[in-house]
Amino acid sequence: MTDVNKISTTQLTAKDFASDQEVKWCPGCGNYSILAQIQRVSPSLGVKKEDFVWVSGIGCSSRFPYYMDTYGIHGIHGRAPAIASGVKIARPELSVWMATGDGDLLSIGGNHFIHICRRNVGVKMILFNNKIYGLTKGQYSPTSEQGKKTKSTPYGSVDYPFNPAMISIGAGVTFYARTIDREPKHMQEMIAKASEHHGTALIEVYQNCNIFNDGAFASLTDKETKADNVLILEDGKPMVFGKDRDKGIKLDGTTPMVIDLNDGVHSINDVWVHKEYDPYGHNAFILAEFTDNEDLPVPIGIFRRFEKPTYEELLVGQIERIQEKKKVTSFEKLIGEGNVWTVE
Amino acid sequence: MADIQLVKVEDVTVRFAGDSGDGMQLTGLQFSTSSAIAGNDLNTLPDYPAEIRAPAGSLHGVSGFQIRFSSGESPTHGDNPDVLVAMNPAALKVNLKDLKRDATILVNESSFDNKNLSLAKYETNPLDDGSLKGYNVLRVPMTKAVMNALEGVNISLKDKERCKNFFALGIMFWMYSRPIEPTIDWIENKFRNKPELMTANKKALMAGYHYSEMTELFTTRFYLEPYKLPAGNYKNVTGNEAVALGMVAASWKSNLPLFLGSYPITPASEILHELSSFKHFGVKTFQAEDEIASIAACIGAAFAGNLALTTTSGPGLALKMEAVGLGVMTELPIVIVDVQRGGPSTGLPTKTEQGDLLQALYGRNGEAPVCVLAAATPVDCFYMAYEASRIAVKYMTPVILLTNGYLAQGSEPFRIPSEDELPDFKVEFRTEEEGFFPYLRDENLARPWAIPGTPGLEHRIGGLEKANITGNVNYSPENHEFMVKLRDQKIKNIAKEAPKLEVRGEQKGDLLVLGWGSTYGAITEAVNRIMARGLKISQVHLRYINPIHPDLGDILKKFKRVLIPEINLGQMATVIRSKYLIDVVQFNRIQGLPIKASEIEEKILNMLGVKK
Incomplete structure (x- = not known):
């Protein structure tokens, strides 16, 4: 079974995927970029327009389906993974996508999130992570850094944040990638790769909320700093970064560290080579930890990608195997299986 | 010897x-x-x-x-x-x-x-x-x-x-x-x-x-001499088995693939067990991570064009209610079976009650009417599950079917019907692009069912208030009131599906025993015993709870007194009083057990001034 119907839809353009509804995010919101990249990429994914289904929960990000001229459900808070699972299991041939936020997916929807990853349902999830509650006007979220001062935490939050990469990889996600709202080309590439992936895919998008958490990712997006702070992962290539491409990541056992490629001691041969294929998650876990370590750059790209049968294909396969052995011959026999007696 | x-x-x-x-x-x-x-x-x-x-x-x-x-x-x-x-x-x-x-x-x-x-x-x-x-x-x-x-x-x-x-x-x-x-x-x-x-x-x-x-x-x-059952093939079924078979029958007649989203809960789990053995009929059963996910998955499956069912008991119904509201707003067909048990909270998981009636009717935020049906006997669970499916699809609405632990676990002989005996259940998805809007209305006020994969009918639905016809998000005060009333009217229209009520015994007179759900057997037996004494008595049993059978009002007018036996504190009595502005006599037992015929008999005799 293929995830999507591979047919030519090249005649469509980004405009064909824009609905007639006025987009109502705040001016300057990072969501505009995500919408634009998805509309741009959609015509080239090899999926018929009518086979796309966009599902969301609640929050700023979750208004997303209203702006796509595809089938869509704007759901209830946190439940998008369960709604999307229902669509995909009922109709595996559809291309099911999810727009969600850090509150929606990781707080109220945490349970559904880990279970969609565990089951490997073929849904592509786009996590708009702005590390803040936007629609409720600025409370800290489960990805906000500790000590965050917000309306609900005037003296700073005391709880520790979630690491979405770590949770999803721990829950068995078969595709995890990270990108940034200000990196349109990179985002488009990640979306295309997620679309090709057979199974659950999560793309975490660092997305700036310019109203309630402006600049949360400034060091990763400002021209002066980003090259030194962002590590772009490329499959089969050494992890090199920095304005002058003079820094690399070395693994000392399982401990990553930054090395200077011009210090006369280290060379490119010492640099850890990225491998996306990672069924056990060894590399992906180490990469996921980077974000909690101020001494390391923030990786973007595909952390982990491998394939195994999806929930829906296992279920359909089981049904087909049973149907081979046990035929339904009539309504009466279907309903009347078991200990039946006849009254004349 | x-x-x-x-x-x-x-x-x-x-x-x-x-x-x-x-x-x-x-x-x-x-x-x-x-x-x-x-x-x-x-x-x-x-x-x-x-x-x-x-x-x-x-x-x-x-x-x-x-x-x-x-x-x-x-x-x-x-x-x-x-x-x-x-x-x-x-x-x-x-x-x-x-x-x-x-x-x-x-x-x-x-x-x-x-x-x-x-x-x-x-x-x-x-x-x-x-x-x-x-x-x-x-x-x-x-x-x-x-x-x-x-x-x-x-x-x-x-x-x-x-x-x-x-x-x-x-x-x-x-x-x-x-x-x-x-x-x-x-x-x-x-x-x-x-x-x-x-x-x-x-x-x-x-x-x-x-x-x-x-x-x-x-x-x-x-x-014992044999009882003369009508001719046919029989098997013994519990109410839970009958619900499962009723859904399979609905799937067969409608040609809609059956999707069950469920989370194990006593005393409803047997419906999940039973349907998971119907893989040869292509039934997809999804044991979800929790009650909420199980109905949320149904919303997805219904949007995608499946006949969606979720099964639960009282605590699970409470958890599902926000999603039922989404079903009301998105106007999707979903069947929700609540096998009521003793409550509140965890209560008496293996015991029976009728305590979820008001939860089923009103337990959601906002004005969120749904159709509520109640099965009267284990075999009736088959027919009411079928009926719940038919109504859900015809009117594009969630339908809650109330059974309870007594019906679910009790059993009786079930004559296996032929498919021709079941009501028609034709489903046509919208495919015509010309003039399509997601919230168009048919003569029943139902909106079209247009499923993903249909070219030209791409549309979005969701929990925000909708404008009629276009389905666009709309916050205007007038539109909201209009839509609240429209959704209410749509559910009221279902009244025409309710069969004419049968009045057992006297067609008018002094005392009517009015029941709903699992008390049917006990009331019937009590009424039989009263009749056997040559006393005048009448019985009516409700299967349509919302909307209620339209002929009930006229029937109630024909009796001086109405007795409502229930396994709760008088929830149906509350509904009848508020809807018909009449007083009723309550008879309530809340012991986790079915009401006994003898208890109802005694109450009736007492009301009739007859000593036992």
């Missing part, structure tokens, strides 16, 4: 009781099957503790199974048993109070030792201290007899001892002249890969049967 009298009886209630590990449910089911094949009408009810294996011999570990079989109708499982089979002292103690005064008590005498007597908190042996005076006590050392019968069979002593339930069953088969072959067949099939256990269980069963014949203990043997 003893001189044995053969006596004809018409209506018998037997309760099997023992430890929860003694196999009483199985024994009861075997007796039911045999009685069904003997041609009697029957009605059963299991009663088991919430704990899987409570300590052996203890009072709270007693598990029971009651069956009533008769040559007439068996509308209930019987108020008070004529026979108790007690496998240990605890089973005797727990059940004694329910028995008829002259009931027969068949006890496993071997288990009345000091240890078991003390576990059952007996200070003296009730078999010897005269406390069972008036009962017909049959003392059979079953454990000992089984051990003797199974001498030479190559299984462990423990396994031998576990065969004693079949010994007891053998006695009961003999006593009521039941066919023994169906159970022999069952044993042969069940233990086909374990020949020793097969031999042991067969031997135990036959030993019990012959023991009755050979010992002088039994002086009377009974037989």
Whole structure:
């Protein structure tokens, strides 16, 4: 079974995927970029327009389906993974996508999130992570850094944040990638790769909320700093970064560290080579930890990608195997299986 | 051989009781099957503790199974048993109070030792201290007899001892002249890969049967004329099985693939079990991570064009309610089966109640009307599940079907219908692009069902308030009021689907007994007994709760008094009072048990000023 119907839809353009509804995010919101990249990429994914289904929960990000001229459900808070699972299991041939936020997916929807990853349902999830509650006007979220001062935490939050990469990889996600709202080309590439992936895919998008958490990712997006702070992962290539491409990541056992490629001691041969294929998650876990370590750059790209049968294909396969052995011959026999007696 | 009298009886209630590990449910089911094949009408009810294996011999570990079989109708499982089979002292103690005064008590005498007597908190042996005076006590050392019968069979002593339930069953088969072959067949099939256990269980069963014949203990043997059921093929079904079959029938007739999203919960789990065995019919069962996910998945599946079902009990329904509201707003067909149990909170998980009526009607935020139906008997669960599906799709709405623990676990003979007997259930998805809008309305106010994969009909639905026709998000005050009223009217339109109410007894007069749901059997029997006394009485039973049967108002006007028996504090009484501005007399029992016909009979006699 293929995830999507591979047919030519090249005649469509980004405009064909824009609905007639006025987009109502705040001016300057990072969501505009995500919408634009998805509309741009959609015509080239090899999926018929009518086979796309966009599902969301609640929050700023979750208004997303209203702006796509595809089938869509704007759901209830946190439940998008369960709604999307229902669509995909009922109709595996559809291309099911999810727009969600850090509150929606990781707080109220945490349970559904880990279970969609565990089951490997073929849904592509786009996590708009702005590390803040936007629609409720600025409370800290489960990805906000500790000590965050917000309306609900005037003296700073005391709880520790979630690491979405770590949770999803721990829950068995078969595709995890990270990108940034200000990196349109990179985002488009990640979306295309997620679309090709057979199974659950999560793309975490660092997305700036310019109203309630402006600049949360400034060091990763400002021209002066980003090259030194962002590590772009490329499959089969050494992890090199920095304005002058003079820094690399070395693994000392399982401990990553930054090395200077011009210090006369280290060379490119010492640099850890990225491998996306990672069924056990060894590399992906180490990469996921980077974000909690101020001494390391923030990786973007595909952390982990491998394939195994999806929930829906296992279920359909089981049904087909049973149907081979046990035929339904009539309504009466279907309903009347078991200990039946006849009254004349 | 003893001189044995053969006596004809018409209506018998037997309760099997023992430890929860003694196999009483199985024994009861075997007796039911045999009685069904003997041609009697029957009605059963299991009663088991919430704990899987409570300590052996203890009072709270007693598990029971009651069956009533008769040559007439068996509308209930019987108020008070004529026979108790007690496998240990605890089973005797727990059940004694329910028995008829002259009931027969068949006890496993071997288990009345000091240890078991003390576990059952007996200070003296009730078999010897005269406390069972008036009962017909049959003392059979079953454990000992089984051990003797199974001498030479190559299984462990423990396994031998576990065969004693079949010994007891053998006695009961003999006593009521039941066919023994169906159970022999069952044993042969069940233990086909374990020949020793097969031999042991067969031997135990036959030993019990012959023991009755050979010992002088039994002086009377009974037989029943068969009940004349309409011709057809029958099988015995519980309410939970019937719900599953009703959904399969709906899927067959509508050609919609069936999707079940569910989370295990007592006493609804058997619907999930049953439907998960229908993979050969292509049924997709999704055991979700929680109650909320199970209905959320249904919303996705319904949007994608499946017949979506979720099954639960009261606490689960509470968790699902936000999603039911989304179903109301998105106008998607979803069937929600609530097998009510004793509440509130975790309450009495294995017991029955009717306490979720108001939750089903009103337990959502905002004005969120849904269709609510209630099944009256285990077999009615089949037809109401089918009806719930048909209405959900025809009116594009969530439908809540209320059953309860009594209906779910109770069983009765089900005549297997042909597909032509079921109401039409045609479904056409919208495919026409011209003039399409997601919230267009048909003559019933239902919106079109346009499913993903249909070119040109791409549209978005969601929980925000919608404008009619276009389905666009709309916050205007006038639109909101319009849509609230429209959704309400759409549900009201379902009233025309409700069949005409049947008034049993007098068509007008003094006293009407009005029921809904699982009290049907008990009310029917009570009303029958009142009629048999030559007194005037009437009965109406509701299956459509929201909208309510449209002819109910006129019927209520024809009676001076209305009595509503319910297993709650008067929830239907509240609904009837507020809707029809009449007073009603309540009769409420909230003990986790079905209401008894005798209790209703007494109440009616009391209201009629007749002494019992």
